[in-house]
Amino acid sequence: MKKIILTGGGTAGHVTPNIALVPKLKEAGYEIKYIGSDGGMETELVKKAGLDYVGISSGKLRRYFSWKNFSDPFRVLKGYFQAKKIVKKFKPDIVFSKGGFVTVPVVYAAAKYKIPVIIHESDMTPGLANRLAIKKATKVCHNFPETAAHLGEKAVHTGSPIRAELFSGNKITALNMCGFDSNKPVIMVTGGSLGAENVNKLVRKALPELLKDFQLAHLCGKGKLDESLVGTKGYAQFEYISDEMKDFFAMADIIISRAGANSICEISALKKPNILIPLSAHASRGDQILNAKSYAKQGFSEVLDEDVATADDLINTVHKVYDNRQSYIDAMSKSAGTGGVEKIVDLIKQLSK
Incomplete structure (x- = not known):
């Protein structure tokens, strides 16, 4: 052997x-x-x-x-x-x-x-x-x-x-876990396994406006739950999920994510329209910025700069991506790197x- x-x-x-x-x-x-x-x-x-x-x-x-x-x-x-x-x-x-x-x-x-x-x-x-x-x-x-x-x-x-199991998610399982309505589109927000404080803040500022048209499943990282938002209709927050990730991917119509290579590879393999908010060059070596630019260039993603992006920028970009979602799906479908x-x-x- x-x-x-x-x-x-x-x-x-x-x-x-x-x-x-x-x-x-x-x-x-x-x-x-x-x-x-x-x-x-x-x-x-x-x-x-x-x-x-x-x-x-x-x-x-x-x-x-x-x-x-x-x-x-x-x-x-x-x-x-x-x-x-x-x-x-x-x-x-x-x-x-x-x-x-x-x-x-x-x-x-x-x-x-x-x-x-x-x-x-x-x-x-x-x-x-x-x-x-x-x-x-x-x-x-x-x-x-x-x-x-x-x-x-x-x-x-x-x-x-x-991971092969990511392609076998059950949308209904995730909707039930979040307490969501099956007739309203879902945004999944993820900052990776460690969460992302700046992404969390930006999303929560935009939340009242986003909830008018979307439901949000927010994977916010260990110790980063916002107790004041518990029970908000259409908003479900989790520190971290593992086995259910495949179900959350199946449920998501749009994904807001950091631009770590593994995360964005999974997103593109599953052909999910997405908004990338890369870790800034102040807090990293800038690899996420390069990753995000490459995906934007290929037509897979929209990119926001966490240092300057406002809640309005996020809201407008979410609507842009959702309204044009098929164009992002088509671009990812043509990619060989899945x-x-x-x-x-x-x-x-x-x-x-």
Whole structure:
């Protein structure tokens, strides 16, 4: 039996693509071990998927000053020795890394034992963790065609792996969960697994006007519920959902979202008209802005700048997208990048012979 180590963590976007590969990997006869961070948010997601999970010490590679910058290199070094021990004992045929800080020691440990490594980069340009890991990679899968220019000969354009269950959602289940009317269109708002404070504020400012024509299912992040809005007709808020996400996607007529690569890949694969509000360059390396611009250019999305967008801007854009929803659906339908599970698993098979 072939063996594979999957690694990725820090956000759901670094975990769910790995999980999307699992059914096809099991079908191909692979024994799977998952390496994440000790106590990381990925722990529960991975265990829920029925995988053998091992946590290692993990630091964070920051671009800003923090006292933790002095201690984290030691945590990363500890993680590297832990990863080496796991790799040596498990003897994988291949390692697949989805990104996040925990993956760097795993990739370097695999390279130490000359085990092939495939990395997947979802964003337009590689993040810091992946830039470090790419040096040791055999191949680098990517999502946007433009990314190949940053990767050289290791680049393989696969698109992003999308979980098969997302295509089997039940609209009625989600409507019942939210207490919604089946005759009024639904907007789903999501800021990713960690929520998005600025998106939440903008949506709630626009809420009274939006509720005249729409119902809103708001996934607002842990600790970010607004108690004053509990019981508002046509508005349902949740900290986070997992198993029901497929049902919420099925229910949504429009999606308002951050522009993390995994999220927007799922949105486009499901052909949902959408408004993207990327994380600003002040709070990130700007990858979400590039992702959003690419999707707008392809006709998939409308984009709002969180630094300047007003409630009126959001309201007007929602009506624009809903009124012209078929044009966005048509553009997404013509796209070839609607999921890369088969391409990635085929590459895994090739390199683990």
